Amino acid sequence: MSNLDSNQKSNMLALAFIPLAIAINVGIGAIVKALNLPLYVDSIGTIIATILLGWKRGAIVGVLGFVLTSIIINPFAIYFCGTQLVIALLTHFVGKKEMFSNLFKTILSGIGLGIVSAIVSAPIIVYLFQGATGNGASLVTSFFVKMGNQIVNSVLLSGFSIEPIDKVIQCILAFLVIKGIPKNLLENFKGGSLKENNFLN
Amino acid sequence: MNLNDKLIFLKGNNFSGRTSYFLNNLKNSNENDQSETTLIIKELPVNNITGIFSSVIEELNLHGSSTDMVLKDNIFEFLYQIGFDEHFAKNPFSLSGGEQTILVLVCNLLLQPKVLFIDTTIEQLNETWYRPFFDFINNCNTVFSKIIVADNRYKEYGIVELNEFEATKEKIEYDNNFELPKLLNDLTKNDNRQTISVKNLSFGYSKNNSIFKNINFDFEIGNIYHLKGKNGAGKSTLAKILTGVLKVPEQALFVNGKIYNSFKKPGSLCGYSFQNPDEQIFSETIENEVLPLIKNEQSEYTKRRNLYLEMFGLQNIKKKHPAEMPFVIRKRIALASTLAMERQWYIIDEPTLGQDNNFVCFFADLLHLLCHNGKGIILITHCKFLIQKLNCIEFVLKHENHGYK
């Protein structure tokens, strides 16, 4: 009985946390978009939610966050929902392998996340946008095209040069934020990779 | 003990164990009877709002979806009586603390729990709503819930005919005895009579919606001003202007007769303590929160930190994470960190939230002393007990005609 009850409670916690994490995702993405930086910083909420609650909830946060962004801020975001799913999956996988347990490992996972998300979003950027996504990244792409590369290669190259930096920043921020959360609040969250990464002691 | 009455007020200071005692009691009785529903309203009403809907009326309707019709009618009639219906279309999160409290109370009543436990939340209600709420519960024959209130201020509202209950004392984890140290007198004394003057201030967030229109006033140091006004009258806007968060026309704000541009140097003139302490806690240890640890601290600086830690009973827990502390302590931390900043002016919003009379007495003495030492204080509070202890100058903000007495 009490086991079922605690299960229900942690389910409820996920339910209450997801919308708030979405709002953080969208809010930070909006600030960065408004500053027109060549970064995205739109998955901090996804990464935190995945570490706290596991990949399924993380993916919900990421995808719904992008749907919301596309309604209230920038409709083009809707084309990149798939990337968020992959970020959640990979963050969970990496987290289970204790790759967020210190700053150095976190940077490594950030680089990995960046490379994978560059590969995942490249087909969309190439086929839908022809490399022109309208942010700082498309300037980098044009630079690589100018150097004589094919569009596909240029998009990948620009992805490889920007995404890892972006994801490393996000992973470090997520790492620091989770480190700063008091333990008595954190221990309520189950299903993620908090234990593996020593966030609870 | 007789727990059969409809309304029970719990006596006891902070950390006297009244809440935990009661909750344990309820848990035990609940294990025998699974059908008993108990609802608990914690200190911050914001966290009891479901957050699913973006209007007050939908929030009410959600909770009332399976309520007994007669009770629902009674409750809505009560809301109309106290004039709460003007907030129905608003977003629950844009309401002030008192309005959120009424919303949360009513929502929980609509669920018809067997027992409703109300923590110190209720202190945020103002005079015009506190008494009517309990009168409503007493007179309404359809409210079958047993209501248990842990409140430090109910006597101020003349509610004495209700049942009181004293919980047994448990061990006190936190320091709950306060004493003004003599040291405080040595702190920087300031004899110049600084005045903040506001002349012909007009302000609004948009063109159509002006909050202030040509208002004038002077605040003089050494006084305690009690800032009053309804929600939307501009209390927090005024505080934001004085602290320099919002930009006002250059010819509006004067300090000692000279134009003062608070916007360029935010936070240099006034310290501002919020209602909700969680929004102003940034550091990972309490001592760092009260005054940031810096390199090559001067002894004066360290002394000041220790003084405030000592005064607010935080010395033993200074290495801990502030967010780990219970609400009462978080509130004290926020107050201590605001006062420790050493500004000429302090704007303090609801300092007594969740605090017992022990603390309120101490805080009143502290404010007196600060005033004496050349500080100016602007206070926003519903706590009559605190007001009685102070020599306040009342300052009323009105939204429509902006008069003040």
Place this chain on the structure above:
Amino acid sequence: MENKNYYIHPFVRITFLLCAFTGSILCDNVLIVFAFYLTIIVPLFFLQNKIFTHLKFLLLGVVPIFLSFILLNIIVLQSKSGGWEYIFERVLRLTVYASIFQIVLTIPANDLFNTFKKWGLKGESLVTVISAFAVWSEITNRADKIVTARLSKGYVKRRNIFSMAMQFPYTLNPLIIGVIRTAVERADSWHNKNILNLIDNYIGTENKYNLILNTVIVIISISYLCVILFLVLTKYNFAL
């Protein structure tokens, strides 16, 4: 703020989404898509009072993309992969698809519950989706207060763009700690209140859907699809 007469029925939204989307993808004449955008989608944004959101999107979303298309195709590649016409078509199509999506999901706050319930969501998924929409003002409120706190504590010595931008990482921490505390306490109260049960019992506010407007939208979207299907099919026959 929203005019009560202009609520769009959930099923009408779905019909519009399906018809407009498939129609615009199938249509190979970009002028027709453009005409559809100007005569139907833009007026719908007007009716929903969301024209400014859409204009902001055109300015901050479409214009940069347009510029980067020009940069890449005209300046760098010197029109090798396609000239101006190609750019216009690409940008227009991307914009129209995204706008269709945006207008369908631009739902007045007090119609959110009805719409998603009619679309078949219930229980946890319903709670997640509607609160994701509602939580926005809660977060902005909180972020605003945290920035105010940092300013009033004097952590920003001199106000300029750089010093304000530097506040960003510092506000993140209290924001998320606050959010987690709220989540923990809210989960408790949701659990006690049995929120899923409440949501399933809740009927929602009754909104009157304007019959004429809704019929017009349905007729237009279906006929748009039909016209395009007809055009595509005749072309296909012709080619045969």
